[in-house]
Amino acid sequence: MKTPKYFLEWFDGWPELVCFDLDGTLMDSVPDIAGAVDAFLEHFDAPLAGEQRVRGWVGFGSAKLIEQAMQWADLDPKHHEEAYRVFLIHYHQHLTDNTRLYPNVKAILKACKHHNVPMALITNKPSVFVKPMLDHFGLTESFAWLLGGDTLEEKKPSALPLLHCSETIEAEPEKCLMIGDSITDFRAANQAGFKCALVTYGYHQGVDLASLGADLLVDDLAELLL
Template identity: 45%
Template sequence: MPSSAIHPALEGIRLAVFDLDGTLIDSVPDLAAAVDGALCELRLPEVGEAVVRDWVGNGSRKLVERALYAVGAQDRDLDEVHEAFLRHYRQAPCRLTQVYPGVREALEALATRGVTIGLITNKPTAFIAPILESLEIEHYFALTLGGDALPTRKPDPAPLLHLADRLGVAPSACLMVGDSRHDIEAGRRAGFRTLAVPYGYNHGEPVAASEPDVVVESLGELV
């Protein structure tokens, strides 16, 4: 059960919008397996999980592009390799992926308090529902947006403003929760309050450098 005292970051907030990868879930093991599977299929060297952690956050196409540059194969057809990645990822998008500690408790506390919950990710839309359902957290989200849902994606504020408008909440009453500079920039440009977690994927940079309004070590602090 949530405590009676509300976290200061939630004061006046009616809509909490979460990033997915690196914020709610650690998806790198499955993403890395799909990247390496695609590279291996095309007889290219594998890159491994450690480096993929620094490449996540700008969508799957950019992830594959970074992998190709890393193995010196930037002349390969990006569309072909990206499709190979998607094929491998579809086969097992949630075999090794896990929810971060404190996430379930935070989502439950927000729902109990009547805060509407949304999700905006740069991950392709097709993967969102299977992952949320597999992890049994899909019922918390009033609306989800993938990176291919609109013409632009984070750090552009358009997805955030679109979701707030759809759910009928003013940006000033919205909170963007993420792990990267892209989440914080998108939130700031949309007029949202911003909250960051330091454990996710931010290209090897501390997310605090992006100057979010609040940083918490775990989303469990919101309970």
């Protein structure tokens, strides 16, 4: 396989490390996340949020998601712990019921593996959910690192998770790539000194991705392999 044009332009070859976001980048997981949000809202006899509304909340981690949903439903913040517990139990039981891979996820992972590019999965999702989701889709073995939002002292948009991986293999940040779908991923990549590609189909939290100044916006991961 020839070296993709963007990799030639950015790295003069294949990157030394590629870090991937999970939700909204590799998988559309909102249907199952929304189900868990509605489960805790129903627990408190609150209105259900529904999938489309939850799409606008995802991306900052589960604790923040619960906080946003509680504010929307006008629930007392003192119930946050109980709401979070109900959310986690329901989500664990329905983790991949309606979650789906986006197009060409396996193609880009296969290409990077073929060219011996180390890959990391860096998400703000609680780490207890990460491996089971990847196992379900047969993706776990693609990654040298599986970092959830609670794995290290800091999570995205901190650069720490990205630099943790690059420093482990002594990769130069300017020769590393972060692929995500949100301002959270962009800020992490920017602070780490990584190149950043953002997918347009994910969870943008209402942010105009074109305004961020990422190195590339793509509608499909396959565009990175052209």
